[in-house]
Amino acid sequence: MEAKTKVWLTEDGKPIIGGGKVELLKTIDEEKSLRKACMKMDISYKHAWNVLNKISERLGKDVVTTVRGGKSQGTFLTDEGRRLIKEYEMNRKFINNTMEDEGSWEKLGLAISARNKIPAKVVSVEKEGLVAKVKLEIDPSALTSIITSEAVERLGIEEGDSVFAIIKSTEVLIGKVQKQE
Template sequence: MLKKMNDALGEPAVVTVRGGKDQGTFLTDLGRKLLVEYETNKKLINEAVGDETSWENVGFKLSARNKLPGKVVEVEKNGLVSKLTIEIEPSALTSVVTEEAVEKLDIKPGDRVYAVIKSTEVMVAKAVGEKEVFQKIL
């Protein structure tokens, strides 16, 4: 993996020294710069995720009603999409997202996440005897 990273960068971010008392794996100047950039971006992303106004700037309107905290209990990868099962007490929610999103966010079972519900239409079902009748709410 380190070789792939160094090859992709065109110069080493990490070097390995073998033998002697100074052996080990070390970050190069580039590696240290990348680590600082990563930590800075990670902090900015975490702040943006927690800041509802950032979500609103990209078209989401968040409230306690459409932002549900939960825990990922299953990630099922199926080619271009993945199915996430999120435990939201006392129930569970299933979401289908792109595999790219799962990889970029490094989502795995046990992770604490928010299910953000965004909808342009709502369907309501009501049991009538043995049947469910659906009515679109505008």
Template sequence: MRVTSKTREMETRAKVWITEDGKPVIGEGKVALLRAIDEEGSLRKACSKVGVSYKHAWLVLNKMSERLGEDVVMTTRGGKQQGTFLTDAGRKLIREYDISKQLLNDTMHDETFREDLGLHLSARNRIPAKVIEVEKGDLASRVKVSIEAAVLSSLITTEAVEKLDIKEGDEVFAVIKSTEVLIGKRAVKKD
């Protein structure tokens, strides 16, 4: 989000970390290291690519594995298949980081979210709607909503469906952007 004043332009920024029991496991730098290992198949080459020492990289990888309780990389020595490679846990960490970062970015750049925080919104294209079907997937869910004249379909993350507690029959609003249909729900205070 950008805010422009008469003299300068300010921008809101945020960083993402994934934690385990409140302790950081991975952030942008560690994700870059894991991606480099995945691309290079070599810890030495990955270290050179991201600009960290070999020793530091091993300390970082060991700390990540320790916090997760499983290895994020595996090393094979000798032969044509030698190198350092990501484990399924390492790949899952990257996916979780990417999903979390995308969700944060989407939220920060979602004009309707900012409007709910009391910020000005130029587009006023909310349409009251009723959820008629929810198809949950592993990462994305399809939510069909009915408006007075038509039925719209929105593809949103399953995490968003669960966070908003969207169920068939719920009263929601559809927010139409140039490239997508978003789903919003008024917060209900729980006693």
């Protein structure tokens, strides 16, 4: 049996992009045409435009630009579109590498279930655009959670904090006891 994960980036809890949308952006980049990308992926032109508009709306930035007429006509990725692909790929690779490292789970000596809530210490916080990598120390090992930068801000997570790693079948969440004011 093999564990599998899905990766997607979110903003304010709303999904922005996952594997299928990344594939659409990559195909547009290859073909330099939305129509050709749609034919290659066997999806409707209208559906593709709706997907692109929803991504751009949630980001507040265009991910593609269209040039009409002349030799240089077509649909092209913007810098934001390229950045989004890069960020998605970086996080997908990181999560896949973590899941493939069987030793990281065995060192913890845990039976993983949605009810596991493990005390941990924040070792580092790396904010990268929409997501943050929060490395947790769980003696005798370490674990990294990919969460939104917004969640890091909202929870006030900083290096050295005591938190809980809450392990679900598809993700590692982080909880922090909030001080009463």
